[in-house]
Amino acid sequence: MKLFGKLVNFEFRRFLPIYIMLLAAVFLLQAAGVLYYAFMVKSEITESVMKLGIPKEQFLQDNGYVSIGNILSSFLFTLPIVIAAVTIFIYVLFIWYRDWLGKNTFIYRLLMLPVKRIQLFFSKLAAILIFVFGLIAYQVAVLPALQVILKLIIPVDYRLDLTIQGMIRSFYYLKFLLPEKFIDFVINYGFGTAFVIILFTMILIERSYRFKGVFMAVFYGIGALILVFSPYILQIIVKGYFYETELLWMQFAIAIILSAVSVFFSNHLLNRKIRV
């Protein structure tokens, strides 16, 4: 267990420089979005209220209160989230391939560590999950700071400040990533984790069987996809017999079974089939 912790720490530190750059990019782009919005609204207030003499109440009736909630779906807010998500997705592939294809073949060292090889699999998976949860936690922590920027520019009379929960509810991506119900959280991240596990297994199939493995991995991936969506195929056959929630639970159960099978298979590949 101690060695597993060290492995996770090692994997985490390898991606840390890129991760820090990602976090900085998220803050800078979102701060730029807030500044742009705040100055635009402020100039509107100056123009309408100060120069044209429109009463404050009238302005608020026409334009509504200024709130960070108004810009949480804007391009500059969603772009860094998309960039971060894409980067982490690429890293899911890169986290294995860099050990084989880098300048030095570090996979030798990893496979020769005195730990069960499946721990390498789980340490990489844990690192990915830490990156994802870290990014979400960071986004939540950054929101109040961004609201402070808005507070510094827009007068209190024109502003509607949101609580953290209010900000999360107004932010489409966060609403999905941090659902209100715990069960939704388990389902969302359960599917996400199953996806990463299946992808890892596909990579290990390719790394074990090389050229032939490419086709085997694609076949495995397509098979997994068909199985996950099989409840919906069944639903068509039985002409809408099941409720939506029942279909979701069936999918979830299939994802859990597929994950278990993938871990078992990956363990076999790492111990018996993998090559440097």
Add this chain to the structure above:
Amino acid sequence: MIKLTNIEKRYGRKKILNGVTFEADKGQITCLIGINGAGKTTILQSIMGLTPYQKGEITIDGEKLSPKMLEKITYIPDTMTLLPKMRIKDAFQFMDDFYQNWNGERAKEILEFFKLKEDERISQLSKGNTAKVNLLMGLAMEADYILMDEPFSGIDIFSREQIADVFSSHLVEDRGVIITTHEISDIEHLIDKAVLLADGAVKKEFMTEQVREEEGKSVIDVMREVYQG
């Protein structure tokens, strides 16, 4: 003792190892000799579980390879296996973190012997120094067995001499060493046992001293007989 029994390995239809059987004892230097493509590296990788084989059995002191066993056996490949951005001291830390049998004192001793510095980055090492660091990472382990793949490959004469010195030093004393090479002249006088390979099979296996004393032949003489008929 490392024991290989009837090891067979294929890549597709091509047979890479064809019934390889030999033993390497503790306290002896066993040299796998053969031209490129004879299967030397594949044998070492098979012992370490770095490449699968289809038939046969490999045991180390009577047991199959397990994570625990990787404290007992160490492999020095002919390629750098540390991350380029690591400094030598980071590599030491990495080994110390994961191996109970890592001997930091010994690592520093070998570092001094090779005249290397802890702060040097792996990516900036010359080919000769890369080979030395590879060797160092293996020798600093308190392992019973050391597998070395072509430690003299492509390095200058002074580095070769330094590495050859290691074989007669206390650093390999009492350990079982399996070394592969196609340049036997550097270590001919140091090896205890030679295993001649061709086309993935063992052509001849002999104790060098016995052949020297009883038949008056050097390893190179026997190689000529086997490979050139």
